[in-house]
Amino acid sequence: MRRAVCPGSFDPITNGHLDIIARASELYDVVHVAVMINKSKQGLFTVDERIELIRQVTGRFGNIEVESHHGLLVDFCKDRGIPAIVKGLRAVSDFDYELQMAQMNNGLSGVETLFIPTNPTYSFLSSSLVKEVAAWGGDVSHLLPDVVQEALVERLGEK
Ligand code: PNS
Numbered sequence: 712m713r714r715a716v717c718p719g720s721f722d723p724i725t726n727g728h729l730d731i732i733a734r735a736s737e738l739y740d741v742v743h744v745a746v747m748i749n750k751s752k753q754g755l756f757t758v759d760e761r762i763e764l765i766r767q768v769t770g771r772f773g774n775i776e777v778e779s780h781h782g783l784l785v786d787f788c789k790d791r792g793i794p795a796i797v798k799g800l801r802a803v804s805d806f807d808y809e810l811q812m813a814q815m816n817n818g819l820s821g822v823e824t825l826f827i828p829t830n831p832t833y834s835f836l837s838s839s840l841v842k843e844v845a846a847w848g849g850d851v852s853h854l855l856p857d858v859v860q861e862a863l864v865e866r867l868g869e870k
Contacts, residue, residue, distance in 0.1 A: 713738075715795040715825070718745040718784050721761045722754040723859050725841055727833035729768055731799035734827055736772040743793060744769065748781040755842055755866055768856040785820040796824040801834045846870075 717732050721744070735742045746761050756764070758779045769775040780787040784796065796816060798809055813824035829836075833854070841851045845863050852860045 712740045714741045714743065714791065714793045715739040715797045716743040716745050716784070716788060716791075716793050717797050718747050718780075718787075720749065720752070720754070720838065721746050721765060722838050722842075723756050723761060723863060724765050724768060724856070725833070725836055725838055725859070726854050726856065727799065727801070727829055727836040729856060730830045730833060731797065731827055732769055732775065733772060735797040736769075736774050738797075739795075740774060742772075742775050742797070743787075743791060744775055744777045745784065745787050746777070746779040747784065748779055750781075756862070760862070764856075764859050764862060767858050783819070785816050785822055788822045789820060794822060796822060798824060798826055799829045800826045801829045801836070 715735055715738070717735055719728060721728060732742060732744060744765055746758055746765070748758055754761070762777050762779060765777045769777065788794070788796070800806060800809060809826065816822050816824060836854055841854055842863070845851050846867055851863070855863065
């Protein structure tokens with residue numbers, strides 16, 4: 712079984728993430744989506760809510776496993792026999808930090824990182840930007856799966 716992981720905060724998953732996961736799912740037998748827990752960051756959605764949304768929007772691919780992880784990504788990979796991390800690269804500005812992480816992860820455990828160029832439609836897209844625009848009443852429905860858009864509107868309405 713050829714396995715890869717798509718890691719991230721996914722707070723919440725966007726069409727940009729989904730595009731990368733979909734493309735990775737064509738290349739690998741199993742794609743693990745790892746919702747990485749960062750205790751110093753207060754999320755808009757709980758980790759369980761993020762996992763549930765990801766499961767709903769990736770279920771149709773048929774080869775996606777969604778889990779959370781608290782700790783190093785390389786340990787997540789080691790525990791599951793995953794040799795490859797797949798990341799989307801939106802623009803050159805992503806590259807510096809992504810390269811550092813890729814080199815660190817490879818040095819720590821030998822895991823490889825593969826970059827997929829983001830669909831240009833989503834090159835400006837991030838979860839934080841979507842949340843900010845939506846919080847001010849902007850329309851982000853074209854940037855999110857329907858179920859995520861509904862969850863976002865509902866969550867922002869509670870605040
Ligand atoms: O969606 P994000 O927040 O940009 O994703 C960043 C993430 C979670 C993939 C990255 O911070 C990460 O891999 N964190 C896990 C902890 C870890 O392994 N840190 C060392 C990276 S070299």
